[in-house]
Amino acid sequence: MTKPVKSSGTLFLIPSSLGSEYTDVVFPAAFSGFINTLEVFIVENARTARRFLKSAGYSKSFDDATFHIMDKHTSDTEQAAFLDEILTGRSAGLLSEAGCPGIADPGQQIVRYAHSLGIPVKPLVGPNSILLALMASGMNGQQFCFHGYLPIRKHQQVQKIKEIEKDAKGGGATQIFMETPFRNLSLAEEVIRQCSSSTLFCIATDLTMETEEIITKPVGQWRKDGLPKLHKRPCIFLLWYPGKKG
Structure with missing residues (x-):
C-alpha cells in the first residue's frame, strides 16, 4: 500500500458549473475557501478555467497562478509531471470544462x-449531471449503469441502444x-425509433440552469408528443423498463 508523502500537497478535484451562472446556489459556502488556497491548476482550457474560478469566488491574482493544460494532446509523461509541484508541498486543483473531473471528463x-x-486526493462537493438526472427521473436509483457516450456510427449506435434497452x-x-x-x-x-413503447425514457436538459427541463415518459408517449428542442443543449438520457421495480 502506498503511503502518503509527508511533505506533499493535496490534489483537489474541483467540480465546475454545468452552465449555471449562480455558483453560490450550486456550490457549498466552503467551496471558495478551498479554491482560494490554491495557486496551481490542471485544466482543459486556461481561459474558461479562469472565468469559472473568478465566478466561484477565487480572489487571488491569476498572474501568480500556474495553469497546466490537460487535453487530448497532453502525453502521459506530461500529465505525470504536473504532479511534481504537489510533491514539493504545493497543493493543486484539477478542473475539467464542465461537471466533475474523471466522470465522463x-x-x-x-x-x-x-x-x-501517495499524494492525498480530495474531491470537492459540486453538481453532477448524472446523479441530478437520476434523482429527478423517477427511475431505479438503487441499480444504475452509466454508458457514457454512445457510438456515433449509426448501425453501431442502433445496436448499442438495443443492448441498453x-x-x-x-x-x-x-x-444512463x-x-x-x-x-x-x-x-x-x-x-424513440428503436425502443419499445412501454420503456420509460427520461431527457434531462440544461441541468442547474434557468432553462432546466427534466421529463420522463414512455417511449410511445414521446412518439406522440414529439421531442423538445435539444440542439446544442447539454442533456443526460435515461432508460428504464417499469416491469422491473427499483
Missing part, C-alpha cells in the same frame, strides 16, 4: 498517478448515457 489518469505517488428489461437497472450537445436530437430520435 478528463482527469482519471492524473488522479491515478497521484494515488501511485435489453439490459434495462433484463436486470431492472436504470441505463449522453451525447455531445449538437448530436442530442439525433440520438433522442433514434432512441
Whole structure:
C-alpha cells in the first residue's frame, strides 16, 4: 500500500458549473475557501478555467497562478509531471470544462498517478449531471449503469441502444448515457425509433440552469408528443423498463 508523502500537497478535484451562472446556489459556502488556497491548476482550457474560478469566488491574482493544460494532446509523461509541484508541498486543483473531473471528463489518469505517488486526493462537493438526472427521473436509483457516450456510427449506435434497452428489461437497472450537445436530437430520435413503447425514457436538459427541463415518459408517449428542442443543449438520457421495480 502506498503511503502518503509527508511533505506533499493535496490534489483537489474541483467540480465546475454545468452552465449555471449562480455558483453560490450550486456550490457549498466552503467551496471558495478551498479554491482560494490554491495557486496551481490542471485544466482543459486556461481561459474558461479562469472565468469559472473568478465566478466561484477565487480572489487571488491569476498572474501568480500556474495553469497546466490537460487535453487530448497532453502525453502521459506530461500529465505525470504536473504532479511534481504537489510533491514539493504545493497543493493543486484539477478542473475539467464542465461537471466533475474523471466522470465522463478528463482527469482519471492524473488522479491515478497521484494515488501511485501517495499524494492525498480530495474531491470537492459540486453538481453532477448524472446523479441530478437520476434523482429527478423517477427511475431505479438503487441499480444504475452509466454508458457514457454512445457510438456515433449509426448501425453501431442502433445496436448499442438495443443492448441498453435489453439490459434495462433484463436486470431492472436504470441505463444512463449522453451525447455531445449538437448530436442530442439525433440520438433522442433514434432512441424513440428503436425502443419499445412501454420503456420509460427520461431527457434531462440544461441541468442547474434557468432553462432546466427534466421529463420522463414512455417511449410511445414521446412518439406522440414529439421531442423538445435539444440542439446544442447539454442533456443526460435515461432508460428504464417499469416491469422491473427499483
